[in-house]
Amino acid sequence: MKALPIFFKLLGWDILREIRRRETIPNMLLFALLVLFVASVGVDRDSGVKISSSVGPVFFWVAILFAGTVGLSQSFAAEREGGVLGGIVTSPIDLGTFYLAKVAATTLYVVVLEIALLFVYGFFFSFVPASQLGGLIGAMSLFTVGYMGAGVVLAAMTTTLRGGGEVVLRILLVPLMIPFLWVILRQSGLFFQTEIAGGALGGPLRQSHFFTFCVALDAIYLTVGYLLFPKVLE
Numbered sequence: 001m002k003a004l005p006i007f008f009k010l011l012g013w014d015i016l017r018e019i020r021r022r023e024t025i026p027n028m029l030l031f032a033l034l035v036l037f038v039a040s041v042g043v044d045r046d047s048g049v050k051i052s053s054s055v056g057p058v059f060f061w062v063a064i065l066f067a068g069t070v071g072l073s074q075s076f077a078a079e080r081e082g083g084v085l086g087g088i089v090t091s092p093i094d095l096g097t098f099y100l101a102k103v104a105a106t107t108l109y110v111v112v113l114e115i116a117l118l119f120v121y122g123f124f125f126s127f128v129p130a131s132q133l134g135g136l137i138g139a140m141s142l143f144t145v146g147y148m149g150a151g152v153v154l155a156a157m158t159t160t161l162r163g164g165g166e167v168v169l170r171i172l173l174v175p176l177m178i179p180f181l182w183v184i185l186r187q188s189g190l191f192f193q194t195e196i197a198g199g200a201l202g203g204p205l206r207q208s209h210f211f212t213f214c215v216a217l218d219a220i221y222l223t224v225g226y227l228l229f230p231k232v233l234e
Contacts, residue, residue: 033117068147076155107148114137127192
């Protein structure tokens with residue numbers, strides 16, 4: 001069987017399942033909304049040193065990072081509840097194709113969350129993306145691809161854990177994303193037109209260098225995930 005038609009069928013099934021369940025995106029958005037609300041209340045927006053504009057982007061990416069784990073923890077819910085993981089392993093489809101379809105579906109969910117969250121962030125922190133909107137959405141998309149590339153493998157590992165699977169998922173996933181978070185927080189100084197954390201992380205990179213670095217990290221996460229996923233699922 002050809003891999004591309006199977007990929008699109010699996011992707012369509014995953015999206016259709018989420019449309020029917022209507023749980024993943026609302027849950028992620030609610031979690032991220034609470035993070036940004038607490039952050040906006042906790043910073044002093046009247047301060048002369050503009051604390052809110054300096055640390056606001058940090059809270060924005062933290063909200064995406066942890067809200068994404070809510071979606072990842074639900075990414076195998078249908079397979080787990082239906083007891084079909086064993087059937088997937090023994091089916092004639094390529095498990096790598098199943099992995100890529102799952103990554104594409106969860107990436108779509110999280111990108112929708114990020115775009116909605118950007119408007120929420122603008123409301124709470126009085127931010128207008130203006131000329132940097134295209135670059136910011138591109139950065140969010142590249143980050144999400146790598147994030148889901150690593151996260152789907154770890155979600156498959158932790159989906160059968162009772163009670164603490166989502167906690168274990170975060171413990172394993174967040175350290176893996178540190179290189180990506182470091183470079184994307186540096187670049188956020190350009191996207192959000194501010195100095196992030198007082199410049200402690202360093203200045204922004206050239207746009208071409210930044211996007212090349214992100215694409216390289218995406219390729220690493222996806223390649224390793226593609227190779228490991230069949231063994232993890234087995």
